[in-house]
Amino acid sequence: MATPTKFFCFVEDEAEKVHNLASDTLYWMLTNSAPSQSNTIDGNITEISAGNGYTAGGTQASQSSSAQSSGTYKLVIGDVTFTASGGAMAAFRYAVLVNRTAGSAGNRPLIMYVDYGSSITLNNGEAFTIDADATNGIIQKS
Amino acid sequence: MISERILTEKVAALQQEYHQAREAKKPSEECEKISLQHKAAMKELSDFLSKGAGPCPLCGDLPLGMKVRSGVYEIGPIASPLRSRGEYAEQAVENWNKGIYFYKDKREELTTEILFLEQDGKTDEIAAIKKQLQEL
Numbered sequence: 001m002a003t004p005t006k007f008f009c010f011v012e013d014e015a016e017k018v019h020n021l022a023s024d025t026l027y028w029m030l031t032n033s034a035p036s037q038s039n040t041i042d043g044n045i046t047e048i049s050a051g052n053g054y055t056a057g058g059t060q061a062s063q064s065s066s067a068q069s070s071g072t073y074k075l076v077i078g079d080v081t082f083t084a085s086g087g088a089m090a091a092f093r094y095a096v097l098v099n100r101t102a103g104s105a106g107n108r109p110l111i112m113y114v115d116y117g118s119s120i121t122l123n124n125g126e127a128f129t130i131d132a133d134a135t136n137g138i139i140q141k142s
Numbered sequence: 143m144i145s146e147r148i149l150t151e152k153v154a155a156l157q158q159e160y161h162q163a164r165e166a167k168k169p170s171e172e173c174e175k176i177s178l179q180h181k182a183a184m185k186e187l188s189d190f191l192s193k194g195a196g197p198c199p200l201c202g203d204l205p206l207g208m209k210v211r212s213g214v215y216e217i218g219p220i221a222s223p224l225r226s227r228g229e230y231a232e233q234a235v236e237n238w239n240k241g242i243y244f245y246k247d248k249r250e251e252l253t254t255e256i257l258f259l260e261q262d263g264k265t266d267e268i269a270a271i272k273k274q275l276q277e278l
Binding site for chain 1: 157165181184185201206209220225
């Protein structure tokens with residue numbers, strides 16, 4: 001997985017009980033417009049159009065583990081695959097991790113984004129997997 | 143009878159219950175209680191997938207078990223970079239117990255090898271590995 005970039009707000013939101021990373025519902029949302037680290041909510045993100053396999057809001061990333069050992073915490077989430085069907089999915093370059101539980105639509109706090117380097121178009125039947133790092137976790141703190 | 147499917151469904155159901163409780167702005171104590179149940183269910187699933195795995199030779203912790211994606215299961219502890227994979231959970235556990243580890247790339251493999259060598263105090267070999275890392 002390309003190196004994720006944290007949104008600035010995340011570090012404060014963590015400290016102020018905005019997130020329960022173990023149980024909150026997290027979604028990967030796709031966009032073709034570069035996020036800014038100063039973005040705070042999903043309403044700041046220009047999401048790709050829904051359709052041809054992409055559902056508005058993105059796809060859920062399920063937690064595999066949220067735990068610490070000897071003072072090292074890791075949040076591990078499973079991979080998420082987007083598959084184009086019925087036609088080409090709208091082009092995207094970035095995947096944004098959003099906390100759906102901690103706010104209503106348009107006001108959901110942002111966690112991080114991944115830049116895949118160039119715009120990706122999935123033609124009908126093609127798939128793209130966000131390969132979250134199971135070894136290091138999507139978030140690691142010590 | 144307990145199965146991966148049943149435990150996975152239990153985890154998803156509890157997470158959904160928690161999400162709905164938060165959306166309904168239920169008291170924080172109630173939400174926290176559901177979250178703890180959800181975490182316990184995640185651990186139950188992890189323990190099921192990693193059943194039979196021995197302790198990590200680096201950190202001594204028992205590994206967690208997880209399904210990375212369809213056809214890929216991974217075993218590994220939190221505090222160590224060691225991981226084993228398999229097409230199904232039992233195969234990942236078998237590989238783990240045999241010391242067959244999964245590395246994303248050569249750099250990761252060499253970095254992990256250094257950890258083993260540090261454990262054994264093999265400083266000369268560490269220097270050689272570090273040189274290999276520089277050349278990558």
